[in-house]
Amino acid sequence: MSPADDAARTPAVRPPSLTDRTIEAVREGIRNGTLVPGELYSVYRLADELGVSRSPVRDALLRLAETGMVAFERNRGFRVVVPGxxxxxxxxxxxxxxxxxxxxxxxxxxxxxxxxxxxxxxxxxxxxxxxxxxxxxxxxxxxxxxxxxxxxxxxxxxxxxxxxxxxxxxxxxxxxxxxxxxxxxxxxxxxxxxxxxxxxxxxxxxxxxxxxxxxxxxxxxxxxxxxxxxxxxxxxxxxxxxxxxxxx
CATH class of the missing domain: 1.20.120.530 (GntR ligand-binding domain-like)
Structure with a gap:
């Protein structure tokens, strides 16, 4: 089998989406202390800092909210949540x-x-x-x-x-x-x-x-x-x- 055939049979690796990248960026911020529990953060500012639109940032934060890591405050932003x-x-x-x-x-x-x-x-x-x-x-x-x-x-x-x-x-x-x-x-x-x-x-x-x-x-x-x-x-x-x- 030729190298071309091998390549054709190898499934393409899907690159991480903007939402996936945003999730990882937020998690890394939590790990290194950039995002501090209790502080109020702006979705708009986070989007600007990451260089992405607000849509993937909202999607990422919604997925993180499902795990209990962040919580939204209506029309204000989000906070990192310390588990009780x-x-x-x-x-x-x-x-x-x-x-x-x-x-x-x-x-x-x-x-x-x-x-x-x-x-x-x-x-x-x-x-x-x-x-x-x-x-x-x-x-x-x-x-x-x-x-x-x-x-x-x-x-x-x-x-x-x-x-x-x-x-x-x-x-x-x-x-x-x-x-x-x-x-x-x-x-x-x-x-x-x-x-x-x-x-x-x-x-x-x-x-x-x-x-x-x-x-x-x-x-x-x-x-x-x-x-x-x-x-x-x-x-x-x-x-x-x-x-x-x-x-x-």
Whole structure:
């Protein structure tokens, strides 16, 4: 088969739309602190800064509003929204619903090349630990989770999780300095990778559940300023009582 035939059979990659580009620009602004929670921003000014018309900006903000990341104020503009305790708990519930089965499928589907890529991201996390670089650590953490979602074959789920992680960043999603260190978080990923290496879906899912529950409970405690677990029990683990240990 000639190179021309190969090219003809290769599907064209659709370039990101103006709306997609605007969504990414807003999310990047939230990540780097350019867009501050609570401040009122103009749709018109954002469109001018991005060099696009107001239509894709409105479309982008409407899609971000569906994730809870921004909220509109009629005839005034929009604000970046900090998730409350209930929103945080709902976010973790969604992540558990999507990422636990994704880890299980990753253990079944992972190729040697995929395992190498997963360990490369984890190694980069370890290097960030040694450097004390939280920004780099969180970037490689997100990429590691993204690779597992990609292995599960659900691109829509990967986009949802990316949005949810950006939303929780607004309240300190890394939970660093909230009872665990960068090294602690890094170590939580090892059982997941070990299970994927072993091709053990049950162990991979259980390890992912433990990691996400650890993150979620720390976020919730920080949001409510104490040890109140009623939201967690209602939304994440409705069949357990306060004395039932979480076994993953």
């Amino acid at each position: 305790a209930r929103e945080l708990t709902e976010i973790i519930a969604v992540r558990l619903a999507l990422e636990v089965p994704a880890a299980e499928r990753a253990a079944v589907r992972a190729t040697d090349a995929a395992r190498v890529a997963l360990h490369a991201e984890h190694l980069a996390m370890q290097e960030a630990v040694l450097a004390g670089d939280e920004t780099a650590f969180m970037l490689h953490d997100q990429r590691l989770h993204g690779l597992m979602l990609d292995l599960a074959g659900n691109a829509h789920a990967a986009r949802i999780i990316e949005n949810l992680r950006d939303a929780t960043r607004l309240v300190g999603a890394s939970t660093i300095k909230q009872s665990r260190s960068l090294d602690d978080v890094c170590r939580e990923h090892l059982p997941i990778l070990d299970a994927i290496d072993d091709g053990d879906p049950g162990a991979a899912g259980a390890a992912m559940r433990r990691h996400l529950e650890s993150t979620g409970k720390l976020l919730l405690r920080g949001a409510v300023g104490g040890q109140d677990t009623s939201l967690w029990e209602d939304l994440v683990d409705p069949v357990s009582g306060p004395d039932r240990p979480v076994t993953g």
